[in-house]
Amino acid sequence: MISIQVPCSTANLGPGFDVLGLALSLYLELQVSVISSSSRAHLNCEITCAGLGAENLRTDPEQNLITQVALYVLRCHSQHEFPHLTKVHIINGIPLSRGLGSSAAAVVAGALLANEVGRLQLTKDRILDFCLMVERHPDNITAALYGGFVGACLSELDPEDAARVEVPLAEVLPEPAGGVDTGKQPPVPPLGIGHFERFRLSPDIKAVVVIPNFKVDTAKAREVLPNQYSRQDLVYTSQRIAILTQILGQPPTDPKKVHLAMQDRMHQPYRANLVPGLSKAIETLTPSSYPGLLGVCLSGRIHFQDSMNESKRILIQ
Numbered sequence: 001m002i003s004i005q006v007p008c009s010t011a012n013l014g015p016g017f018d019v020l021g022l023a024l025s026l027y028l029e030l031q032v033s034v035i036s037s038s039s040r041a042h043l044n045c046e047i048t049c050a051g052l053g054a055e056n057l058r059t060d061p062e063q064n065l066i067t068q069v070a071l072y073v074l075r076c077h078s079q080h081e082f083p084h085l086t087k088v089h090i091i092n093g094i095p096l097s098r099g100l101g102s103s104a105a106a107v108v109a110g111a112l113l114a115n116e117v118g119r120l121q122l123t124k125d126r127i128l129d130f131c132l133m134v135e136r137h138p139d140n141i142t143a144a145l146y147g148g149f150v151g152a153c154l155s156e157l158d159p160e161d162a163a164r165v166e167v168p169l170a171e172v173l174p175e176p177a178g179g180v181d182t183g184k185q186p187p188v189p190p191l192g193i194g195h196f197e198r199f200r201l202s203p204d205i206k207a208v209v210v211i212p213n214f215k216v217d218t219a220k221a222r223e224v225l226p227n228q229y230s231r232q233d234l235v236y237t238s239q240r241i242a243i244l245t246q247i248l249g250q251p252p253t254d255p256k257k258v259h260l261a262m263q264d265r266m267h268q269p270y271r272a273n274l275v276p277g278l279s280k281a282i283e284t285l286t287p288s289s290y291p292g293l294l295g296v297c298l299s300g301r302i303h304f305q306d307s308m309n310e311s312k313r314i315l316i317q
Contacts (some may be wrong), residue, residue, distance in 0.1 A: 002032035002116050008094040009101035009143035010209075014262035014297035015240040021101075021150050022209055028105040030066070031089040043071065044082035051092035060118030065103065066090065068173040069110025073130050074118050076188045086117055096216040099298075104140035107131050110210060129189040130194075133172050142196035151245060152196040161190040190281045200249025207293070216274050224270045233265040240264060255287035255294050262295030271298060 007023040045061040061067035067088065073083070111127045114120065122130075124145060132142045138152035172186055224284045244261035247254060272279045278298055285296045 002030070002034065004030040004032065004109055004112050004115075004116070006105040006112070006144050007147060008105055009140045009238045010099065010207075010214060011137065011139040012099065012264075012267065013244065014268070014298065015237045015244060015259045015266065016139070016151070017237070017264065018137065019139055019151055019153070020245070021139035021152060022201075022207070023143040023147040024209065026028035026095075026100065026101070026209070027060065027093045027105065028102070028109055029091040029093070030109055031115060032113065032117070033087040034315040035085040035087070036190065037085055039085035041085060042056070044085050045068075046085070046087045049089075049090045051090070052094065053092060053096045054090075056096070057090060057092065065106040066088075066110040066113065069107050069131075069134055070114040071116035071172055072134065072186055073111050073122075075186055076130070077120055078120060079118050080184070080189065082117055084117070090115070095211050097217070098211050099216065100209065100211075101140040101144055104131075104135050104137060104144045107146045108141065115209040116124075124194065125224070126191075126199045129193045130192065132193045132290045133150070133189045134169060138194040142194070143299075146198065149248065151199060152194060154194050155192050155312070157190065157193070179227065199245050202249055202251040202253050204251050204253055205248065212275070216271075221271055221274060221315070223275065226270065227267065229271065237266045251295065255292070256296040259296075260285050262297045264297070268298050272317075 007025040009021050009023050010030070011021045012018070013022060014021045030137075043061045045066065045067055046060060047059040047064055047067060049055075049057040049059065058064045061071065062084075071081070074080070078237045092102075094100055094105055096102050096315050098298045108127075108131055111122075111130050114121045117126060128141065128145060131145065132138060132154070135141050138154055139150070142152040152217070240261045240263055247261060268278070268282065275298060282296045282298075285293055287293050287295075
């Protein structure tokens, strides 16, 4: 029996667009049984599902994102299918398509599954490379893989590696994601695609997630962003991210500083129309109007609370 548990994550945290990530205590769990016997199961894998959205999760190993990623990692190590009959029971505790990094958790879980089942003995840093070949958001991926409060970036690769790494998802994962023969000999990631740094998070801050009753497609959320930003907006946002990464780890937490540092001009103003009530929440929910509030931002809809304050400090994201 193998048990794999991956946390959900929230990213951006205001000004940290595509940079900051935070792991939260909602989990995707895999309960895996590996049986050394002959099997007629497709690719030696059987999938069952439970938990949130279980009825919508696919049980074909070539169509389920978790096992797609596992097959990609295995095939990069000359294992075309699961080496033994592998029964994967998915217990999903992460709301799907709600900005809580459900796809990043699935990608990390798939890479960890391949590492265990295939006995690949990959380091976490190497697993990160494989994950970033599929999910190009290092903020969510590193939070899900390493946990905690992190900042992440993608490496500047040489032209030869860049030509291989910047591949569409469909060309990395097995068919039918990319059509006939894709994924049979997939591109192996170069070393060090991405890097991360873990920041301190003050123990007096707690997170509360607010989950909407509607979905916002990631592609649509990126389509509304501009291709160019003014120097003023870039400086405005950079100043705040520099402050935020420090003050969230320095107790006692200062609500006014956090509220200031949570503001940004990179993505929230442009996505306001996609999230009803977002503009009003950012404008009206302040430390002065709600004692104990830390700040408000859009990413995965998260609140931070200061458990040491009787009035409970809340940061909504």
